[in-house]
Structures are given as structure tokens and as C-alpha cells.
Amino acid sequence: MFMRFVRVEVKPEKTPEFRQFYNDRILQALKETDGCLFATLVQQTVRPDDFISLTLWDSPGAAEAYEQSGLFQKLTDEASPYLSGTVEWKVRLSEELTYEYEEGAKGPLVEAFRVRSGDRKSLPEKDPTPRLYVRLVTAQVKQGKTQELEERYREEILPTLQAVAGFRGGFLVQGFQNPSDWVSITVWDREEDAIRYELSGTFEELAGKVSDLLSSTHQWRMSLASGATADKAASDDLTVTGYHVVAGKKM
Numbered sequence: 001m002f003m004r005f006v007r008v009e010v011k012p013e014k015t016p017e018f019r020q021f022y023n024d025r026i027l028q029a030l031k032e033t034d035g036c037l038f039a040t041l042v043q044q045t046v047r048p049d050d051f052i053s054l055t056l057w058d059s060p061g062a063a064e065a066y067e068q069s070g071l072f073q074k075l076t077d078e079a080s081p082y083l084s085g086t087v088e089w090k091v092r093l094s095e096e097l098t099y100e101y102e103e104g105a106k107g108p109l110v111e112a113f114r115v116r117s118g119d120r121k122s123l124p125e126k127d128p129t130p131r132l133y134v135r136l137v138t139a140q141v142k143q144g145k146t147q148e149l150e151e152r153y154r155e156e157i158l159p160t161l162q163a164v165a166g167f168r169g170g171f172l173v174q175g176f177q178n179p180s181d182w183v184s185i186t187v188w189d190r191e192e193d194a195i196r197y198e199l200s201g202t203f204e205e206l207a208g209k210v211s212d213l214l215s216s217t218h219q220w221r222m223s224l225a226s227g228a229t230a231d232k233a234a235s236d237d238l239t240v241t242g243y244h245v246v247a248g249k250k251m
Contacts, residue, residue, distance in 0.1 A: 001037070001056060001057065001058060001059070001114075001115035001118065002056070002057040002058070002059055002060045002062070002063050002112065002113070002114060002115065002176075003054065003055070003112065003113040003115060003171075003173055004053075004054070004055045004057070004063055004110060004111070004112050004113075005052055005053070005054055005055070005110070005111040005112075005113075006052065006053040006054075006108045006109070006110050007050065007051070007052050007108060007109040007110075007111075008051050008052075008053075008079070008083055008108045008109075009049050009050055009051075009083060009084040010049050010050075010051055010082050010083060010084060011014070011049070011069055011082060011083065011084050011120075012049055014081070014082040015043075015048065015049070017082055018051070018079065018082035018083075019043075019246045019247065021051045021078070021079060021082060022041045022079075022246070022247050023041075023052070023077065023246075023247040025075070026039070026053070026075055026079075027039055027196070027247060027248075027249050028110035029071060029075060030055065030249075030251065031249065031251050033062075033066055033071065034062060034065065035057050035059060035061075035063070035065065035066070036055060036056075036057055036062070036066070036251050037057060037058055037250070037251055038054075038055065038056040038248075038249070038250050038251060039053065039054070039055045039056075039248065039249060039251070040053070040054050040245055040247065040248030041053050041054075041245065041246050041247045042054065042245050042246070043076070043245075043246050043250065046212075047234055049084065051246075054219065056115075060112075060114070060176070063112070066124045070171075076108060087145075111175075111177075112175075112177065113173035113174060113175055113176055113183060114173060114179075115171055115172075115173050116172045116173060116174050116182075117151055117153055117154055117158070117171065117172040118169070118170060118171030118172060118173075118185075119152060131189070131190045131191070132168075132187070132188070132189065132245070133187070133188040133189070133190060133191040133193070133194050134185060134188070135185070135186045135187075135188065135194050136183055136184065136185050136186075136189050137139075137183065137184040137186075137207075138181065138183045138184075139181075139182050139183075139184075139188020139210075139214045139215075140180050140181065140183065140214060140215040141180050141181075141182050141183075141213055141214055141215070142180075142213055142215055143180065144215065145213040146179070148173070148213055149172075149182065149191045149210060149213050150172065152209055152210050152213070153184070153210070154171050156206075156209050157184075157206050157210070158170065160202065160205075160206060161186065161206075164193075164197050164202065165193060165196070166188050166189045166190055166192070166193020166194070166196070166197070167186065167187075167188060167193070167197070168187040168188060168189055169186075169187050170184065170185055170186040170187060171183075171184075171186055172185075173185065180215075221233040
């Protein structure tokens with residue numbers, strides 16, 4: 001599987017219209033696109049003009065076909081009246097499955113990841129519920145430690161998480177453009193469950209199991225709960241950011 005994160009900045013006065021546009025136009029277009037498994041739009045709590053569209057694909061080739069069809073560019077053009085235009089560059093998936101940078105082009109910031117571990121059953125069967133919570137932990141992995149990280153995640157981290165109340169599932173993904181970038185994505189029934197997990201010390205215990213494989217750790221959260229409070233940086237190594245989900249659909 002393959003994940004894309006598309007970040008855009010929206011004009012504050014256009015936020016309600018953009019949210020409706022994503023729900024009515026983009027989700028419908030993605031639903032009709034072969035290979036798209038899931039899509040959701042999240043809005044940052046601290047900077048409400050910062051949105052991320054997260055999509056899950058069954059393969060890099062499916063995402064490439066979406067790019068090459070021109071649909072992504074068409075949707076971006078249609079969304080342009082709502083966007084601030086402050087993001088001054090974008091990347092495009094080429095025919096060789098590499099990302100090409102277009103300097104000076106106004107558009108979304110695109111990040112792509114290969115799914116190394118995870119299960120589609122982690123995704124909600126219906127549209128995301130107001131209380132669903134997603135937690136992401138990013139890390140820079142040392143060269144040559146990829147296989148070891150995957151093994152420890154699958155054999156030690158996931159079994160521990162599966163025993164934690166409120167844990168629904170998760171993904172481990174690797175940067176497509178930069179293979180040293182990794183993200184652990186966990187899905188929770190409620191924000192309270194994820195907070196309880198943190199306060200229990202289990203996160204620190206699990207982080208310790210892979211600390212020798214990582215060059216640095218960076219953490220943030222995406223909140224799927226309306227009205228969730230903005231999170232603050234917990235330490236120099238952990239930067240936490242909250243997001244509301246404003247639209248989403250399992251295809």
C-alpha cells in the first residue's frame with residue numbers, strides 16, 4: 001500500500017467553502033478513482049488555515065495513474081479559489097515513480113510513503129466518527145537499520161499496542177522520496193485512550209525498544225475529535241500538533 005499527504009493553506013474566510021468542496025467534489029472524485037482505498041481531510045488546531053488531505057492507495061502505480069490522468073491537477077485548479085497560495089512549490093509523481101520538484105509553482109506540498117506494516121482493517125468501516133483519534137510518530141532511521149526496525153515493530157511494538165485499551169490498529173510507513181523518513185500511525189477509539197497510553201509510560205517503553213535504530217524522533221498528533229484542544233510540544237524531541245477531521249471516507 002501507498003500513502004499520500006497533500007498539505008494546503010486555505011484562506012481563513014474560505015474555510016467553510018473549502019471543507020464543503022472537499023466533501024462534495026474531492027471525495028467523490030477519489031471514490032471513482034481506481035486504487036484509492038481511503039481519504040480524509042484534517043484541519044490543524046493551532047493553525048486552522050493548514051489542512052492535510054491523507055489518502056491511502058493499494059499501490060504506487062495507482063497513485064501514479066491518478067497523477068498522470070490529470071485529475072489531481074484538475075482538482076487542485078478547482079480548489080485554487082480557496083487556497084492562500086503561500087505554498088510556493090509542489091512535487092509530482094513521474095512515470096518512473098520518482099517525485100519531481102517544480103520550483104516556484106504555487107500548489108500543494110505532497111509527501112508520499114510506502115506502507116511497510118499495517119492492515120486496512122485499522123481504518124473505520126464507515127466515515128470517521130467524531131471521537132476517533134489518530135496519533136503519528138515520525139523518526140529518522142539510521143542507514144542499514146530498515147529491516148531491523150520492521151521486525152521490532154511487528155514482533156514487539158504492535159503486540160504491546162494491541163493489548164492497550166482503545167487501540168484500533170496502525171501502520172508503519174517509509175518515506176518514498178527519502179527512505180530514512182518513517183512514520184508510525186496509530187488509530188484510537190478516543191483521544192482519551194491515546195492520552196492514557198502516553199501517561200502510562202508505555203510509549204516511552206516502546207520508543208526505548210527502537211531508540212538504537214533512530215537518529216532522531218519527532219512526534220505529532222492528528223485529532224479526529226471536534227473541539228479538541230491544541231497540543232503543545234512536550235520536549236525538544238517531541239513536537240505535538242492536533243488536527244480535526246472535517247471529512248473522510250473509506251472507498
